Amino acid sequence: MSLFGEFRIPAEAFALHETLRSLPELxxxxxxxxxxxxxxxxxxxxxxxxRRAFERAIGADPSIRSVEHIDDYERSMLYRGEWTENVxxxxxxxxELGATILEASAQRDEWxxxxxxxxRDSLDEFQAYCSEFDVPYRxxxxxxxxxxxxxxxxxxxxxxxEALLTAWEMGYFSSRSVSLADVAAExxxxxxxxSERLQRGHRALIENTLAVTPPAQESSMAAx
Numbered sequence: 001m002s003l004f005g006e007f008r009i010p011a012e013a014f015a016l017h018e019t020l021r022s023l024p025e026l027x028x029x030x031x032x033x034x035x036x037x038x039x040x041x042x043x044x045x046x047x048x049x050x051r052r053a054f055e056r057a058i059g060a061d062p063s064i065r066s067v068e069h070i071d072d073y074e075r076s077m078l079y080r081g082e083w084t085e086n087v088x089x090x091x092x093x094x095x096e097l098g099a100t101i102l103e104a105s106a107q108r109d110e111w112x113x114x115x116x117x118x119x120r121d122s123l124d125e126f127q128a129y130c131s132e133f134d135v136p137y138r139x140x141x142x143x144x145x146x147x148x149x150x151x152x153x154x155x156x157x158x159x160x161x162e163a164l165l166t167a168w169e170m171g172y173f174s175s176r177s178v179s180l181a182d183v184a185a186e187x188x189x190x191x192x193x194x195s196e197r198l199q200r201g202h203r204a205l206i207e208n209t210l211a212v213t214p215p216a217q218e219s220s221m222a223a224x
Contacts, residue, residue, distance in 0.1 A: 003117045004102075006141040013135050014111050015087045016064065019057045021109060023049050026057075027193050029159075030104040031078070033091070040083045040091055047076040047196050048107075063087050074199050075192075090135070097129060098122035103158055107193075114158060160201035163187065163194055 011017040020026060025048040033042045042064075046054050051069075054077065058067050067081040083091065094101060094115070099122060103114040117123040123142075130137050156164070166187055172178045184194040 003120060003123050003142060003144050005115050005117065005123065005139060005143075007113045007115060008138045008140055009111045009113060010136055011106055011109050011111055013137075014090065015083065016058070016061055016106060017109070018063070019054075019061045020106055022057045023053060024108055025049055026054065026107065027190075027196070028106045029196075030101075033101075040087070042081060042083060043070070044079045044081065045076045045196070045200070046079060048192060051077055073203065074196070076196050076200070093129060094126065097125045099126050105159070155204035155207060156201055160197050160204065163197040164201045164205075167194075167198065 011020045016028060020028070026046060027048045029045045031043040031045055033040050046058075055067070055069070058064060058079070058081075063084055063086065064081045065084055067079055069077065070080050071078040091101070098118040100116045101113055102116055103112075105112050115126075117126065129135070163183075167173060167183045170178050170183055170186065172180070172183050180191045180194060184191040187194060
């Protein structure tokens with residue numbers, strides 16, 4: 001039976017330590033990671049800081065290279081880069097142990113990882129690996145269940161699903177008495193982080209349920 005775990009790992013032991021340390025308000029969320037022949041290419045959403053400050057900081061960060069700006073959405077910026085060898089080795093090691101990183105986000109000096117393990121032995125091997133190579137970590141939650149209904153559907157990540165559902169259950173979308181800060185406090189995140197998750201969640205729902213033609217294509221068709 002698969003196991004799902006949530007871990008907190010210091011940025012110094014994983015990635016983007018220098019960037020996160022120099023920009024305390026920065027929030028980074030990994031959208032996906034593409035595996036190439038020799039490198040892992042992460043797609044990162046960055047928010048909470050201006051573009052110039054972020055690009056200056058990440059450009060000097062030794063854990064990532066070839067960083068390229070891809071897109072903007074509201075107050076978030078999407079970038080693509082390449083993890084350097086140390087991060088590559090760590091992520092590949094997790095994969096070899098039967099672990100999959102489902103979600104990854106970071107702020108200040110810490111990463112929060114949501115991971116899936118094929119079985120209990122895989123989890124034990126992961127913990128043994130971290131101990132052997134002095135990778136500090138803190139297990140905050142462990143459960144043996146499939147994702148809630150809706151997660152993975154309509155392009156939603158688990159955090160986006162959780163944010164949308166919690167906001168709906170608290171009446172955020174139907175009552176002015178419930179504020180963004182109220183929902184953020186319930187989730188244990190900042191209002192800005194919640195706002196970004198709701199915005200991207202709304203976009204994913206629209207793209208995967210209502211939209212027939214992507215906005216870029218609609219613009220080009222209109223121009224023709």
